[in-house]
Amino acid sequence: MSVLEERIPVAKYHGTGNDFIVVDAEESVPDRPAFAKTHCNRESGIEDTEGDADTGTEAGADGPPRRGADGVLFLALEGRYSPPRVVMTLVQPDGSVAAMCGNGARCAAAWAAERTGSDELMIDTPAGTRRAAVDGGRVTIEMGTPSFHPRDVPLAGDEELVEADVEGLTVTAVNTGVPHAVAFVDDVDEADLEAVAPPVRHADVFPQGANVVLASRNDDGSFSQRTFERGVEGETRSCGTGAVAVVAAAKRLGLVEGDDPVTVSPPGGDLEITVPDVGSATLSGPAAYEFETELDVAVRSR
Missing domain, CATH: 3.10.310.10 (Diaminopimelate Epimerase; Chain A, domain 1)
Structure with missing residues (x-):
């Protein structure tokens, strides 16, 4: 058995500097933990090769964009529902899966809003389903009790x-x-x-x-x-x-x-x-698109 590499499209988003690689779950990533460990690494991970990432002052960045990320959001969009639903899986830099991430869920809502045109979305997470409202670059999300x-x-x-x-x-x-x-x-x-x-x-x-x-x-x-x-x-x-x-x-x-x-x-x-x-707590803040690129994915073949 050999290991080959393919490339998949990804996007980069951040919520007040909490930054995530966003992957459409339709893309094949056989080993999600390995993918996260590789590309979230702060020394050797994802970087903005175009040099035009929109980090902004709210990201707390006063220099070039950082390499790596705080996690990978695998997002499955189910647009047939009203409001549209997004199944969110966050794989962290150590390969573990987090049940919930407030900033990640806001980035997921911003990503889905761009694709559906809807300003109301439902985010399905291992911690439960959360309603999100998008208002320009600001997202408010229910956080449960x-x-x-x-x-x-x-x-x-x-x-x-x-x-x-x-x-x-x-x-x-x-x-x-x-x-x-x-x-x-x-x-x-x-x-x-x-x-x-x-x-x-x-x-x-x-x-x-x-x-x-x-x-x-x-x-x-x-x-x-x-x-x-x-x-x-x-x-x-x-x-x-x-x-x-x-x-x-x-x-x-x-x-x-x-x-x-x-x-x-x-x-x-x-x-x-x-x-x-x-009732449910809420979290409100900015969610910003940074850039798009392609990343390597290891694929096993016989």
Whole structure:
């Protein structure tokens, strides 16, 4: 058996700097984990060969586009439905599959809106079906109801984890599509995220691991955010599920009251979050097309 290489068309999108390779699921990619590991690599992965990627200021980019990506979105468009449906599978740089990604889902909605002309879409994810609304370059998506229940996070124990010490951080655990350990600190910019996050991400209390989110409350009631993402195994410029987790945890701890939108700002730009007392949370922010190219896919032949 030999291994041949074929090339497939892909697109690149980002949501506040959280960047994704987008692949139409009709394209044949026999080994999706290997594809993601190869092309998401920050040193040797996908690059904009034309040099005209629309990263914009909201991507937090003040230089040339980065190589690689935070994940690959395999999208299957089912346009016969009304509103159109998109089946989204996110394969992360380590080859694992994430149940939900807020910024990825917004990019999926933007991709599908371009192809269908519809400003309302349904995004099917392993965490459930989410309704998305597209308004120009801005996308709002339902994120489901955050859960602190040990079974949902999940946790190793049978008690909720609220303001508990885990590997030196005081964290609150919440699932907003994927598990998060949220720690409120005085200033996220002063924190050594790469040092403090990995022990929490791999702590025994999180049997499936967790994203680690640091947040600090600003004078105007908004929050600054930094996230160490499970599957990326490093800091990302933005994390949509993490931004929702910040507001959900803040409400749980009494730092936020009511159902009004709250601004959460990761390094890549501003996101607007609502976590109502009853019903689904929402995530709103920009989703931007960057460029199109072709990438190699390994295909086995006899």
